[in-house]
Amino acid sequence: xxxxxxxxxxxxxxxxxxxxxxxxxxxxxxxxxxxxxxxxxxxxxxxxxxxxxxxxxxxxxxxxxxxxxxxxxxxxxxxxxxxxxxxxxxxxxxxxxxxxxxxxxxxxxxxxxxxxxxxxxxxxxxxxxxxxxxxxxxxxxxxxxxxxxxxxxxxxxxxxxxxxxxxxxxxxxxxxxxxxxxxxxxxxxxxxxxxxxxxxxxxxxxxxxxxxxxxxxxxxxxxxxxxxxxxxxxxxxxxxxxxxxxxxxxxxxxxxxxxxxxxxxxxxxxxxxxxxxxxxxxxxxxxxxxxxxxxxxxxxxxxxxxxxxxxxxxxxxxxxxxxxxxxxxxxxxxxxxxxx
Numbered sequence: 001x002x003x004x005x006x007x008x009x010x011x012x013x014x015x016x017x018x019x020x021x022x023x024x025x026x027x028x029x030x031x032x033x034x035x036x037x038x039x040x041x042x043x044x045x046x047x048x049x050x051x052x053x054x055x056x057x058x059x060x061x062x063x064x065x066x067x068x069x070x071x072x073x074x075x076x077x078x079x080x081x082x083x084x085x086x087x088x089x090x091x092x093x094x095x096x097x098x099x100x101x102x103x104x105x106x107x108x109x110x111x112x113x114x115x116x117x118x119x120x121x122x123x124x125x126x127x128x129x130x131x132x133x134x135x136x137x138x139x140x141x142x143x144x145x146x147x148x149x150x151x152x153x154x155x156x157x158x159x160x161x162x163x164x165x166x167x168x169x170x171x172x173x174x175x176x177x178x179x180x181x182x183x184x185x186x187x188x189x190x191x192x193x194x195x196x197x198x199x200x201x202x203x204x205x206x207x208x209x210x211x212x213x214x215x216x217x218x219x220x221x222x223x224x225x226x227x228x229x230x231x232x233x234x235x236x237x238x239x240x241x242x243x244x245x246x247x248x249x250x251x252x253x254x255x256x257x258x259x260x261x262x263x264x265x266x267x268x269x270x271x272x273x274x275x276x277x278x279x280x281x282x283x284x285x286x287x288x289x290x291x292x293x294x295x296x297x298x299x300x301x302x303x304x305x306x307x308x309x310x311x312x313x314x315x316x317x318x319x320x321x322x323x324x325x326x327x328x329x330x331x332x333x334x335x336x337x338x339x340x
Contacts, residue, residue: 006117007037008048009093009125012057015071016092023067043123051124053267054274054281056090056154060267074147076130076138077154077275080306085135088278089128089147090154097145098128104144105130110137117279120334124280158272159309164316165238172221172228179222183211187236189245192262192294205242207235233266241318247293250310250321254331257302257310257321258284260295269313277304282334284326291324301326301334 005013010033015021021029030045043051049069052058056077059070074091089101098114105112110132117124132138135151142149163171185194187207194209204223207230211217221230221238230238240247240263249258257273259265259281265273274280281300289299314321 005095006125007034007043007123008051010037011048012052012071012093012125013095015052015058015069016094018071020068020070023069026067026069050264051121051280054270055124055278056271056275057093057125075154076142076147076149077278078135078138078151079278079304080153080155080276080309081304084131084133085138086129086131087138087142087150088275089130090275091147093125093128098126100145101128101130101141104141108132108137108140108144109134110141115279120283121280127278129278153275155272155275155309158268158275159312159316162266162268162272162316165234165241165318168234169221169228169238172230174226174228176225177227178225179208179227180210185209185211187239189239189243190294191296192247192260193296205239207232207239231266233264236263237266237317237319246320246322247295248314248317248319248321249291249299249324249326250307250314251324251326251331252307254326255303255305255307256326256331256334257305257313258299258324258326259302260293260299261297262295264300265313265317269316272309272313273302273305276302276306276309279303282330284330284334288327288330289324290327291322301330303334 011030014029014033026049027045030048049058049060053060056072059072061068061070072091074089076087077090078085078087102112110130113129113131115127115129117126130138130141139149185196185208188195206222207219208222209217209219219230219232219235220227221235247260247263264270281302283298284301285298286295
């Protein structure tokens with residue numbers, strides 16, 4: 001029997017009930033829920049967790065080479081926009097959350113808006129927005145249902161508080177040693193993909209993935225014989241900056257930022273952009289854009305981005321954004337998701 005909740009909203013219910021899950025438990029629950037859901041096919045456990053993390057519903061942590069999924073505290077996060085005060089519900093959620101919010105909003109002169117999300121946004125949980133003419137009504141609504149209230153938009157706080165490439169690299173533990181004699185692949189600038197290391201792809205700073213026989217694979221930044229373990233996403237942007245290659249698209253007219261699938265934003269910067277709209281990024285296939293770029297699959301389109309927030313993100317990643325335009329038809333549909 002089909003559920004009234006989108007697939008990833010069901011997974012959010014599971015995470016909320018469990019609190020913290022080891023990655024194996026998350027994957028098993030994911031497969032179990034997917035087998036009973038009509039809309040979860042094609043969204044892997046990794047992509048599902050990343051979508052929920054992007055929206056500040058969960059926190060992905062890593063301990064001893066193993067990921068854990070922890071539900072985030074429920075919070076009403078204000079959006080960085082002009083006009084009527086509006087916030088989105090982040091963090092944990094149960095099947096009763098929407099009803100409780102509606103009752104509290106009605107009692108406190110606020111309006112609850114529920115927005116359904118489609119396959120183009122990974123069947124993410126429905127977005128629950130609270131709006132009112134007076135921000136104090138939103139605070140009262142949040143407190144009435146026992147959730148935290150963040151009057152300053154978290155999008156600003158995350159963008160400003162996140163590390164930049166220089167601080168990230170300086171915090172790494174660098175060592176001097178020759179390349180290990182292990183099977184490996186290297187991030188190639190020409191294709192924006194990890195390719196088998198048949199020959200050295202480029203000089204200067206490089207990003208490599210090593211595959212030890214009996215241990216998990218790992219990613220490393222290397223410049224000659226100087227090397228350090230790294231997060232994959234930060235490593236990609238460090239290499240792009242080192243070689244002067246820009247990949248992010250900023251359509252100021254549409255207030256959107258396009259991120260190549262091959263170069264996902266580091267966690268907190270991705271969350272900063274998602275919490276500008278309260279929505280996960282929409283998917284735009286590479287076949288539907290007019291520009292030429294190494295990205296082969298497509299782009300994650302973050303919507304409702306104030307230029308001031310976008311500029312902070314670009315600066316932190318050492319990117320000069322490409323001033324290209326997203327197709328008008330796509331903008332019309334992706335920036336106006338269906339309200340229930």
